[in-house]
Amino acid sequence: MSPAMAIVNNQSKSKSKSKANDGGDDDHVIMESQYQKGVKHLCENGIKKVPRKYILPDSDRPNNADKQQPLLHAAAAPNIKLPIIDFSELQGPNRAQVLKSLASACEEYGFFQVVNHGITNDVISNMIDVCTRFFDLPFEERSKYMSSDMTAPVRYGTSFNQNKDSVFCWRDFLKLMCNPESLPHWPSSPTDLRRLAATYAKETKYLFMEIVEAILESLGVWGATTMNNNKTEEDDGDSDDDDEILKQFEDGSQLMVVNYYPACPEPDLTLGMPPHSDYGFLTLLLQDHVQGLQIQHKDKWVTVQPIPNSFVVNVGDHLEIFSNGRYKSVLHRVLVNSAKSRISVASLHALPMESTVRPSPALIDKANPRRYKDTDFSSFLNYISSCEPKRKNFLESRKLI
Numbered sequence: 001m002s003p004a005m006a007i008v009n010n011q012s013k014s015k016s017k018s019k020a021n022d023g024g025d026d027d028h029v030i031m032e033s034q035y036q037k038g039v040k041h042l043c044e045n046g047i048k049k050v051p052r053k054y055i056l057p058d059s060d061r062p063n064n065a066d067k068q069q070p071l072l073h074a075a076a077a078p079n080i081k082l083p084i085i086d087f088s089e090l091q092g093p094n095r096a097q098v099l100k101s102l103a104s105a106c107e108e109y110g111f112f113q114v115v116n117h118g119i120t121n122d123v124i125s126n127m128i129d130v131c132t133r134f135f136d137l138p139f140e141e142r143s144k145y146m147s148s149d150m151t152a153p154v155r156y157g158t159s160f161n162q163n164k165d166s167v168f169c170w171r172d173f174l175k176l177m178c179n180p181e182s183l184p185h186w187p188s189s190p191t192d193l194r195r196l197a198a199t200y201a202k203e204t205k206y207l208f209m210e211i212v213e214a215i216l217e218s219l220g221v222w223g224a225t226t227m228n229n230n231k232t233e234e235d236d237g238d239s240d241d242d243d244e245i246l247k248q249f250e251d252g253s254q255l256m257v258v259n260y261y262p263a264c265p266e267p268d269l270t271l272g273m274p275p276h277s278d279y280g281f282l283t284l285l286l287q288d289h290v291q292g293l294q295i296q297h298k299d300k301w302v303t304v305q306p307i308p309n310s311f312v313v314n315v316g317d318h319l320e321i322f323s324n325g326r327y328k329s330v331l332h333r334v335l336v337n338s339a340k341s342r343i344s345v346a347s348l349h350a351l352p353m354e355s356t357v358r359p360s361p362a363l364i365d366k367a368n369p370r371r372y373k374d375t376d377f378s379s380f381l382n383y384i385s386s387c388e389p390k391r392k393n394f395l396e397s398r399k400l401i
C-alpha cells in the first residue's frame, strides 16, 4: 500500500496532520491527486471505508434525502416497473395505442423501458463485455484518456464533474463522442473496443431515430411544421418539413457515457451519481443486471428494476423544452452497493451542437404560452463552467414562467 493510500484510509484529517505536522498539506495534496485517479483505482488499493471526500452530508445520503421516507433503507426503497414500450408493436397495427402509452409515460414518469427493440443480444452483451474489459485494464492504460476538455472525442474520468464537485461520487466513466471523426481517437485497447462500440453506437442511433419519430407523432407535431416559426392552418402533413426535422436529428450529436460503479464498502454514505436530469433530447440507457438507478416519482425515490436486454429511455432537458413542458425531464440518481460493481452505458442524443432548441411552435398557443427561452450548446457550456451542476438547475435557468 502506498503512503498516500495509508492516509486515505485514515479518515481523520487532524490525525494525519498531527502525525506529520509539517507534511500535512503535502499529504492533503497527495490525497486529492489520488481521488482524481478515480474510484476503481482507490478500490484496487484495498480500502475498507469510504474516504471523507465521498461522504455526503446527511441530508443528501441515499436513506435520508427523501423526507417522506426517513426510515426506509435505500435497499428497501420501492421498486418500480417503468411503463414498457414494445417496440415491435409500435411498427404494427397497434401503433396508435402504443403512442398513447408513450405519451403518458413521458408525461407521468419522464422514463420508459423499450423491449423487442431489434438490437440483438449479441450487440448488447458485446458492448457490456468490452466496456468491462476496458475498466479491467491497468490504471496506466485507462488514464491515457483522462482529460478535462469537455469537447475531447474521448474522455476518461471520475465523479460527476471532478473539477467542481466538493464531494465526489462513486463512479468512473469513459465518454465517447460518436461522430465519425472521433472514432479513430477511441481507446485502442481492448483491441475490439472500437469495432464493438461503433456497432453499438450505430444501432442505438437507429433506435433513437425510430423513437424520435414516435415521440414527435405522440406530441402531435409530426406532420405539422415544428422547428421553424411559419406554421399556418394548412401546414398539417407537410412531409418536406417532417424530413427536415428528422434530418436535424440524424445530423445530431451522440455521446456514449460508460459508467463504472465499483462495489462500495459503505454504500449508505455516498452515491454513484447525484440527482440530475440529462442534457439533450433523449437518453437510451443500457444497464447490466445489477440495480442502482433510481428516479424521482411523485416526490419519492424509486428503484428501476432492470429488465435484461432492454433500454431505459428518458426525456432530456431539450425534449422538455421542445415539448414546451408537456414531457418532463425527470431527476434520477444512482445508488451503489457493497456486493457488486455495476456498469451502464448511457447514449445521449441531442440536436447538432450549433442548433438552437426552442419550444415547438405547434405546441404554443394562448392556453399554453411559451414556457422556455431559446437555448444552445454554448449557453449550456457557459452555465456548467460557471457553477457546480446540480439537479435541474440548467433547465430552471431556461424557464420563462
Ligand code: OGA
Residues within 6 Å of the ligand: 257, 259, 273, 278, 285, 287, 292, 293, 332, 333, 334, 344, 345, 346
Ligand atoms: C447517466 C445516468 C444512470 C445509470 O449516465 O446520465 O443517469 O444507471 N446513468 O448509470
Ligand code: NI
Residues within 6 Å of the ligand: 276, 277, 278, 332
Ligand atoms: Ni442521467
